[in-house]
Amino acid sequence: MSSTAVDTGKPARDAPYQGPLLEVRDLHVEFKTRDGLVKAVNGVNYSVSAGETLAVLGESGSGKSVTAQAIMGILDMPPARIPQGEIRYRGQDMLTMDKESRRKIRGQKIAMIFQDALSSLNPVLTVGFQLGEMFRAHHGTSRKEAKAKAIELMDRVRIPAAKERVGDYPHQFSGGMRQRIMIAMALALEPDLIIADEPTTALDVTVQAQVMDLLAELQAEYHMGLILITHDLGVVADVADKIAVMYAGRIVETAPVHDLYARPAHPYTRGLLDSIPRLDQKGQELYAIKGLPPNLLRIPPGCAFNPRCPRAQDICRQEVPKLFQVTGPDGAELTGRQSACFFWKETLDDA
Amino acid sequence: MTPNGASAIGTTVPEEVAFQQEVPKGEPILEVRDLVKYFPLTKGILFRKQVGAVKAVDGVSFDLMQGETLGIVGESGCGKSTLAKVLMNLEAATAGSVRYKGEEISRLVFQDPYTSLNPRMTVGDIIGEPYEIHPEVAPKGERRKAVQDLLDVVGLNPEYINRYPHQFSGGQRQRIGIARGLALKPEIIICDEPVSALDVSVQAQVINLLEQLQSEFNLSYMFIAHDLSIVRHISDRVGVMYLGKIVEIGTDLEIYDHATHPYTQALLSAVPVPDPAARADRDRIVLVGDVPSPANPPSGCRFRTRCWKAQPKCAEEVPALMARDWLRDLAVHDSACHFAAEREVDLEK
Numbered sequence: 001m002s003s004t005a006v007d008t009g010k011p012a013r014d015a016p017y018q019g020p021l022l023e024v025r026d027l028h029v030e031f032k033t034r035d036g037l038v039k040a041v042n043g044v045n046y047s048v049s050a051g052e053t054l055a056v057l058g059e060s061g062s063g064k065s066v067t068a069q070a071i072m073g074i075l076d077m078p079p080a081r082i083p084q085g086e087i088r089y090r091g092q093d094m095l096t097m098d099k100e101s102r103r104k105i106r107g108q109k110i111a112m113i114f115q116d117a118l119s120s121l122n123p124v125l126t127v128g129f130q131l132g133e134m135f136r137a138h139h140g141t142s143r144k145e146a147k148a149k150a151i152e153l154m155d156r157v158r159i160p161a162a163k164e165r166v167g168d169y170p171h172q173f174s175g176g177m178r179q180r181i182m183i184a185m186a187l188a189l190e191p192d193l194i195i196a197d198e199p200t201t202a203l204d205v206t207v208q209a210q211v212m213d214l215l216a217e218l219q220a221e222y223h224m225g226l227i228l229i230t231h232d233l234g235v236v237a238d239v240a241d242k243i244a245v246m247y248a249g250r251i252v253e254t255a256p257v258h259d260l261y262a263r264p265a266h267p268y269t270r271g272l273l274d275s276i277p278r279l280d281q282k283g284q285e286l287y288a289i290k291g292l293p294p295n296l297l298r299i300p301p302g303c304a305f306n307p308r309c310p311r312a313q314d315i316c317r318q319e320v321p322k323l324f325q326v327t328g329p330d331g332a333e334l335t336g337r338q339s340a341c342f343f344w345k346e347t348l349d350d351a
Numbered sequence: 352m353t354p355n356g357a358s359a360i361g362t363t364v365p366e367e368v369a370f371q372q373e374v375p376k377g378e379p380i381l382e383v384r385d386l387v388k389y390f391p392l393t394k395g396i397l398f399r400k401q402v403g404a405v406k407a408v409d410g411v412s413f414d415l416m417q418g419e420t421l422g423i424v425g426e427s428g429c430g431k432s433t434l435a436k437v438l439m440n441l442e443a444a445t446a447g448s449v450r451y452k453g454e455e456i457s458r459l460v461f462q463d464p465y466t467s468l469n470p471r472m473t474v475g476d477i478i479g480e481p482y483e484i485h486p487e488v489a490p491k492g493e494r495r496k497a498v499q500d501l502l503d504v505v506g507l508n509p510e511y512i513n514r515y516p517h518q519f520s521g522g523q524r525q526r527i528g529i530a531r532g533l534a535l536k537p538e539i540i541i542c543d544e545p546v547s548a549l550d551v552s553v554q555a556q557v558i559n560l561l562e563q564l565q566s567e568f569n570l571s572y573m574f575i576a577h578d579l580s581i582v583r584h585i586s587d588r589v590g591v592m593y594l595g596k597i598v599e600i601g602t603d604l605e606i607y608d609h610a611t612h613p614y615t616q617a618l619l620s621a622v623p624v625p626d627p628a629a630r631a632d633r634d635r636i637v638l639v640g641d642v643p644s645p646a647n648p649p650s651g652c653r654f655r656t657r658c659w660k661a662q663p664k665c666a667e668e669v670p671a672l673m674a675r676d677w678l679r680d681l682a683v684h685d686s687a688c689h690f691a692a693e694r695e696v697d698l699e700k
Contacts, residue, residue: 059550160640174641175427204426204577206638209621213637231551234623238630257627275555276625277584282603285562286584288555292520308552 019091020047021193021225022071022110027085029066029249032078038296040066042249043085045323048193048225053216055228055240055257057272061293063249064229068195071227073106089193108138111186115198117178121170127154127181128166134188153184157214176207183215193225200235212239233276237261242336245269248294248304251323252340265326265339265348267309303341311343379414380571381438381539386411386447388430388437392646405646407433409595410447412672415539420565420572422586422603424579424618428642429592431575435543438573468516474527475512478502481534488535501530504567506560522553529560533568541573546581558585579622583607591615594653595645597672601684609681611691614654652689660690 029041041063048054058064069075071087073094087094089105114120122130131153132146141149147166154162157180159173170178179199186194196215200208216239219226230236236243236257243260245253245268253266264270274287291308294300300307306316324344326337341347389404408430415421425431436442438449468477478498482489489497499509505526516524525545532540542561546554558581565572576582582589583603590600591614599612610616617636638657643649649656655665672687682693 059552176641205579205621205623206426206617207641208623209635209637212623232623233551233625237625237627238623240627261625261627272551273625275551277558277580282584285559286555288559289552290556292522292553293550 020049021090022227023047023086023088023091024067024071025086025088027067027070027087028083029063029070029075029080029085030083031080033297036297039299040080040249040296041070042299044246044249044251046244046251046254048227050192050225051220051223053219053226053228053239053241055230055236055243056246057230057233057236057243058246059231059293061248061296062246064246065197066249067246068112068197068227068229071195072110072112073102074112108189109191110193110195111189111191113179113182113186113194113196113199115201117175117182117202118170120182121178123170126167126169127173128168131181131185131188134185138189149188153188154181156187157181157184157218159184174207175203176211179203179207179211180214183211183218187218187222190222191224193227194219195227195229197229198231199228201230201232208235215239233272245272248299249296250304250340251338252305253338254323255326255337256335259334259337263348265337265344266341267311267343267347268305270347270350271308271310311341311347313342315342378417380417380452381415382448382450382453383414383438384412384448384450386434386437386449387445388433388442389445403646405644406595406648407645408437409648411592411595411597413590413597413600415571415573416587417538418565418569418571419587420574420585422582422589423573423575423592424577424582424589425592426577426618426642428594428645430595430645431592432543434592435541435573435575439541468524468527470516473513473515474498474502474519477516477527478531478534481531485535497534498530501533504533504564505530506556520553522549522557525549525557526560529557529564533564536568537570539571539573541575543575544577545574547576547578554581561585579607579619591618594642594648596653596687597685598654598688599684599686600672601686605681605684609684609693611675611678611682611684611686611693612654612688613658613660615686616694652687654688660688662690664689 024044024046027041027044031038031040044063044067046054046056056064056067066075070082082095085095089109094102094105121127128147128150131150132143135141135146135149136143151162151166154166159165159177159180173181199215200211203211212235215226228236228240240257242254242256244251245266247268253260253264253269255265260269261273264273271287271289275289277286289308294304302317302319303309303321306312309316321340321342323338323340326334326339326344326348328334386408387410388408389406391401392403392405393399394402411434413421423431423434433442437444475495475498478501479494482494482497495512499512502509502511507523507526507530516527519527545561546557549557561572562585564570574582574585586603588600588602589606590597591606591612592598593614599606599610599615606615607619610619617638620634620636640657643653643656649666651667652658652665652670655661658665668689670687670689672685674683674685675691678691
């Protein structure tokens with residue numbers, strides 16, 4: 001496994017640029033539909049540094065996947081449109097740069113892992129061919145060499161008997177193994193950043209544990225940034241460094257992982273955490289956030305969460321809350337903690 | 352979010368004996384003995400011959416008590432959904448018996464509402480459809496009223512009776528399914544992954560509804576799911592399935608805190624805990640490999656190929672589902688392992 005692209009350390013990574021690997025600033029995404037304009041993402045800000053894991057937590061329709069797709073440039077435009085915002089990779093805005101430089105970043109520097117490996121892999125090509133394609137397309141590697149590299153990658157993600165299985169088709173692998181192939185494919189060009197969109201949701205728990213462990217291990221080894229998009233509070237608690245909670249296309253709270261679970265500063269986060277069944281609540285009613293997530297065609301005025309919020313006041317129905325910096329009892333700013341709630345202080349004190 | 356397989360809420364009402372004699376709480380309302388379901392594997396086009404069978408459910412026995420919730424957990428392919436289908440007579444059992452209140456029953460009425468909400472039918476027609484087949488439950492003139500009552504029971508506005516399924520959200524559609532399941536006033540409801548396709552904030556609402564209906568109508572639930580924390584919350588007893596067999600069954604406390612089967616222990620340890628503080632002292636058993644094919648399960652104990660405790664005996668002898676006499680206290684419950692033992696947790700950690 002020596003002279004290969006897979007394990008040659010990280011020379012290209014130590015570029016002079018200091019600061020976050022990826023920064024999303026005030027990103028907006030909307031979709032034109034027959035029923036009107038769907039505002040899927042309404043001003044999202046987040047950043048990831050090398051070696052860091054950011055978990056983006058949200059329910060369906062919260063805009064978490066659309067944000068990722070905008071970063072990867074795989075949104076269908078139209079109907080999608082990015083009316084404003086910046087996506088900065090190492091300080092350069094990818095939305096304004098020319099097509100060719102953008103193409104070099106997407107895929108090579110930023111790779112994505114999808115939830116459904118079976119539909120993301122081509123069913124009529126062998127996995128070895130698809131893995132090798134990465135090298136052939138980006139580095140012009142010969143077929144033979146590409147195949148050797150494919151085997152190496154499969155070894156790297158611990159697929160047993162990689163040499164024998166390199167000629168197999170995707171359907172011949174189990175779900176967990178397919179997800180490993182997806183990971184191998186994302187790793188092939190040694191990206192700086194991996195975006196994993198619900199990577200283990202379709203897997204069983206015992207397999208999920210294997211795949212998450214593998215991902216965490218590879219991330220540490222290559223010192224990659226990782227954006228983990230999920231709705232599973234358990235998975236987040238296990239692997240994330242910091243968390244961004246999304247609701248109706250906006251980030252409602254950001255916090256380091258321990259702080260968020262211990263003392264949420266937004267009623268929505270609080271509600272999510274409270275609705276997890278706990279041991280001491282057995283036989284009692286589960287806490288449930290009332291109502292339903294909003295229709296993105298008709299996002300409620302003011303705070304989008306106000307119709308479901310136990311704390312809602314008049315101001316919440318009139319004014320859109322900005323992301324407030326959360327401070328401790330002594331007035332000192334808590335690093336990385338922001339909440340888009342007018343009553344973040346009360347929510348925090350309640351926890 | 353993720354539609355994790357099909358969700359279904361099925362209801363069983365024995366056709367002739369619907370809502371008759373009351374069974375006292377604690378008596379078994381459903382007795383399942385040695386239930387087997389094989390799906391034949393055939394070869395050849397003109398002359399089909401059987402070359403094997405997928406042993407989806409292979410000798411499952413359990414009792415469902417009046418008013419209790421029995422949770423069934425297991426990973427995909429373990430046979431839990433096939434078990435539900437066989438119980439609801441959607442699939443004919445290969446062998447075994449299902450007794451309802453002590454009587455052998457030949458035919459059950461079954462509905463599979465969630466997956467089959469006909470998009471061209473109104474909610475009223477969907478929920479009232481069971482009455483077409485069982486007019487004795489609600490005569491024609493009273494149907495509309497009965498359906499509106501059901502909508503009210505599941506927390507939907509009775510005025511929605513003329514709406515169509517697409518006008519509802521996922522959680523509301525699940526409620527429509529539950530309402531239809533309740534139409535014939537069943538005693539047993541089999542819920543197959545009722546909340547897995549729902550968002551976290553909506554899941555809790557449906558779980559609460561199911562619990563509230565249970566106490567209101569004294570229902571017995573079989574709750575099949577892969578989410579172990581939800582199963583623990585709702586279940587009185589829990590059965591763990593692996594490759595077509597129940598490997599361990601007991602009260603929720605016995606299974607979750609005193610599991611004696613290695614598979615149960617591995618399954619529980621793999622569940623991500625929503626508490627970052629617990630990250631450091633997680634003592635996770637990461638299983639190697641995948642579940643073997645149910646067409647060709649390992650000899651002896653089916654879990655032995657992935658088990659760290661496996662001995663030669665495990666390959667030779669199928670372990671019985673019973674309480675071993677060397678176990679004490681809450682570890683005394685049915686477990687299909689020759690070497691059943693509680694997991695030794697290093698307390699100093």
